[in-house]
Amino acid sequence: MWLLVEQLLNGLQLGFMLFLLSAGLTLVFGVMNLINLAHGSFYMVGAYVAATLSGAGMGYGVALLGALAAAGLCGLLVELIVLRHLYRRDHLDQVLATFGLILFFNEGVRMIWGRQPLFMQTPAWLGGSVELLPGVPYPLYRLAIIGIGLLVALGLYLLIARTRLGMRIRAGASDRQMIAALGVNIRWLYTLVFALGALMAGFAGVIAAPVFAVESGMGESILILTFVVIVIGGIGSVRGALLGALLVGLVDSLGRAYLPRLLGLLSDSEAANALAASLSSMSIYLLMALVLAIRPRGLFPA
Amino acid sequence: MSGEILLQARGITKRYRGLLANNNIDLDLRRGEIHALIGPNGAGKSTLIAQLSGELEPSAGQVLFRGREVTALPVHRRARLGISRSFQMTSVFEEMTVMDNLALAVQAHHGHSFRFWRAAHRCQALNREAETLARRFGLEERLHQPASALAHGEQRQLEVALALAGDPPVLLLDEPMAGIGPGGTHELTRLLGGLRERHAVLLVEHDMQAVFALADRITVLVYGEVIASGSVEAIRANPEVRRAYLGDDSLQEAAC
Amino acid sequence: AQPVKIGMITTLTTKAGYLGEDIRDGFRLAIEQEGGTLGGVPVELLVEDDGRKPGKGRQIADRFIRKDGVRIMTGIVFSNVALAVAPKVVRQGVFYISPNAGPSKLAGKGCDPNFFNAAWQNDNLHEVMGQYVQDAGYKSAYILAPNYPAGKDALAGFKRYYKGRIVGEVYTKLGQSDYAAELANLRAAKPEAVFFFLPGGMGINFLKQYQQAGLAERIPVFGPAFSFDARILKAVGDAAVGVKNGSQWNWDLDNPANRRFVAAFREKYGRMPTLYASQGYDTARLIGSALKATGGKPEDQDAFRKALEQADFESVRGAFRFNRNHFPIQDLYVREVVKDDDGIRNVTLKKVFSDHGDAYADQCRM
Amino acid sequence: MLTVTGLQAGYGDSEVLHGVDLELREGEVAALLGRNGMGKTTTLHCICGLVRPRAGIIDFDGQSLQHLPEWRIARLGVGLVPEGRRIFPNLSVEENLRVAAAHHSEQAQPWTLERVHALFPRLRERRRHAGNQLSGGEQQMLAIGRALMTNPRLLVLDEATEGLAPLIRDEIWAVIEGLKAQGQSILIVDKNLGRLLPLADRYVLMEKGCVVSAGAADDLLRDHELQARYLGV
């Protein structure tokens, strides 16, 4: 029984982790109508810089700030140099350009930091576990991820839905020229939003660094998951991203936790084991296909 | 009032959450008749057209085509039966040439398009029809330009031309005159007038000069409800319509 | 005379790129130490990245053979790439000497006179852990590996020597990064020992999360050396301390060749060599021995093969010879990860197997 | 206030404007006329910065606009009601208005949400609807309201009465008259000559990207031959 609760928590936690990345992506994609495959690269940059700084003996705060600055700066430069020219282009042009950026960033990171993964320590004050349930310690760090995810979700929602900045961003998404004709400096606005998205990706990277391997290419596997999340949730809505992320997190975690056992009940063979493994690998894709088959525009289309 | 009834709306109701956009509307379209639908902005005219053409599903009510119920048929099936519409918001194939735009519209009426082999632009039957259409709308000089390069008014003309392709028996025209300059309006009025014999036309239009010149019958929609229906004279004289829609000096305005 | 060309197909990109890098660097070190020769014969090393894709590996092999006229090949890190490339290569009369991947297919039925493995048969490092955990008296174990052939082989290898109770056998998604669900199940299963085979980043993720879940102090972890090389340990940090892992080599093995190798490698590259580096180095020296014996003529296939079979070189892991299937017969050790003044590193704990072969040699008809 | 001289512009390979001149004084209403496709919208877009002129000078109170980006021009006080409305479909009606709110002119009585709502009560009723859930006419009102919210010194109206019910159209004309009375400068394109010419101070008549006639609006109102020749009425 407690195990189920713990697995649910695991699912939530994974979901919030995914949300941190999806939020930036959905901001850039849903709001600016820009497909940015290089989102995962900012995540990677964030993780690398944080790991480097904390490896050099700086505190977690310094590492966090440094990573955010680096990721934001990368975003800024990428927008200024490349993406700025692509807003009015076909989505596929953006796909190709940002694919090129992925190659560039991955190899660049390899050239700077070498091929081996980096290490980042969990900040001491988030190190231990708390006994949420009798006999089941839960890592404090993972709880913190849940909390941070909630805060970010709230902040982002307020920004987009409640502020004038958010309004302008959304207006620009549908008619860039018109919002400019109303006196809004849309170029800088977009640069800003993009940098913000990159910053959030970098933030996710910092959060992930102590939990996951910090290595070149760490962005792509999670990027696909992130796209799955925002597509399930419905593009461009922060609410959708949040729910999509939680759904994916839960399905993935619970699938991994319980599918083998369920299938084991049916037959206790190698085959059942293998089937469970491949089914749980597929689970989120099954989920996505199912959701889209029923609701072709995702759960909460903006 | 004698032509065969082609399209019929019975008790059409459309609800958007709290808003009643159409309330229990009955309407007949007969061959040989131009039926104008007028009403203030937001009265639900376009909404009604969307339900007649099949883009929107009514909350209640039925649509009949030649006496047969078509309420459940999707848009393209109704279009094949011969219910054709134009859009209030210009909706053409922007990156395709005017020729391709029209040919595509004509092609829709030449059976299915699962023809994979012969080059489409070599098909003279399609091309001729497309050119004829272009000529009717004064677009012949624009044939080989992409639709996006047309001025707004020309795009509006293309919009109506697309709806007319293939001579469909029922025409639902949503503000065909909008955006077309004063000179063009005259010509379009003449053109639509010529359609009367063989078609049943539902004309939504705010250009009263055109409406009064063309309509055999006028239905007035206000807040989703039909408040009056009748001949041009009856409607012009109807005080309620004047108050809700026409205003007092609209007649002089139309006269200029 | 023309230098002898050696074609190295290895994985330099993707997350696993550092494995190929170490193999290459170890190999290069050997060449450099001999002044651009191996066994006194001038050699030219051609290196290309397979991106971990079997198809690409085949393509490169194709080019090496046809364009560059390569007669000796090496370098492949991953079993699936090796399975795609090696059989085709050896059929064309080229020698393939594996510095790493040693899948069972190539050790058993699919063995070939021109195929050699200078590292190990894949199961070896799992078998040694199975034996160790068995000897250490752990009554139950929870074992996990990714859902792919090498993963299945790994757990099979472990179970071949471990006879205690398996309370959980889990196959995870290849490339998985979050292990919270598995860890919760693991905790609930209350095993006495955990054995895992999760190469590369997967292992790092697992270990970090294992520690964060507070399991590290309670249930000891065992695994093959793959997840505990010097470079991974840097990335895992404290979470690896105390873990015991099976290997055929360690930096502290006490033999002259090894001492020289470790010192030279550290000097040249400024980092500790890994197991992969040692394998690359040994492979180069093995090739060198055969080149020397044949006067630099891999074209003379029979002579060259015979020379390779002799394995007449000083291996950094001590005694080394080939089995009848051209896979090593060697000693296998268990190492422990410790943290001391020199950082986090492996120290050799115990020799578990002496002159250990592999389970597939009997199937090899050669 | 606004002087355009020798304006040339085009799209891709085709040149659309071949030297357009026009002038507008503070507080005046100028009508830009011509048949479909003659370059009226293009002219307005050049003034607002949506199309970059190839040659010519656009002078707005001593500032030349021809090289400025559209948002700078807007901030100088040019407010556009574009052809085809271009409402932001994903913003609510109220947000459509609020997103534009600015003070580009020092007016004693600036336009506010309340004043726009008072002008178009329908927009208040629909204020929570998304932009794309409005009827065409409602969108038109919103577009005008949105431009007013920027408190422009020069209001540019491109077919602002297209698709409006006669009653509303009258209202809009009344609003324009009211704006004129308040001293608002307006540049306007509309096909409804009957309403436009009496209101306008001056006219500019375009044919194929050139100005063929310009002068006092009253003159054109009387010159039926000119109207017939260039406007087809």
Place this chain on the structure above:
Amino acid sequence: MLRGPSALRLRVLLGGGLLLLLVWPWISALFGGDYLVSVMTRVLIFAIAAISLDLIVGYGALVSFGHAAFLGLGAYVAAISAFHASEGLPLAFGFSGSESLLVNLPLAMAVAALVACVTGLICLRTQGIHFIMITLAFAQMLYYLFVSLDAYGGEDGLVLPARNSLPLLDTADDRQFYFLCLGLLLLYLYLAHRLVNSRFGRVLRGSRANETRMRALGYNTYGYRLAAYVIAATGAPLAGVLLASKTEFVDPGLFSWQLSGELLVMVILGGMGSLYGAVIGAAAFLLLEQWLAAWTEHWMFFLGPFLVLVVVRARHGLWGVLTGNGQ
């Protein structure tokens, strides 16, 4: 449509390109052996796959991020069929596999068409990015399915006993195989060309440009899209079967999103919606990758910015640059 001067340029380009491909084996013999033949064979094969993808991406705006799955299916059909034939194991329905292209090619296309029909019915309910992702989802499912198919090697893949054979032709000979691929490419290019210029092609372009209007005109866009999707899906296995034959090896990596992504990159790089562009894109991407990788191991560091440059500078991909329709 192409403008006057570029129409001539087009002829020169196409003629020159064809000539180059025809004499390629002899050219490559001049430059160090027949290895270059093998490289170009690969280009030809991927060009077929890229064309089939361009059919839906460039003309139907159906951006499939799972197109490699059909390529993979084709390759696996060829491999499994050959595997059974050589081991003498019955496969299904009394069929015990074949090593002949004449059997495996149609079989592969049929299998792909069937899978496309079923998945297409679901995928085509969605649009835009959702379509991208749902096609990815199905491809990923196939990927994991084949990863867990232990009988056919799982993740390790499956080695073919030999290249699939054809009567009158020795496919094991690299030159003959090259010309087989070239022939099939040209044939496929021609068919695709007819298709996009047919009435059906026009409908496809119309649905891409304005679906609402298409439906209002009476087109059942869903049906046409599904047909296009299935047609495109039957092109990819052609490439798959050839690829399996060429490398004599298949593995689940053929289903991976990376490969699907690379196919897309080829199409976009070459210039969408111009079938020749897909060929150019495949050639440019594969050759550049080869060349850069031989030159530096940090080749991605240079390939990435190159791709960016092409996008930013050339509007219609490399094909646009070549024909002078770039800006």
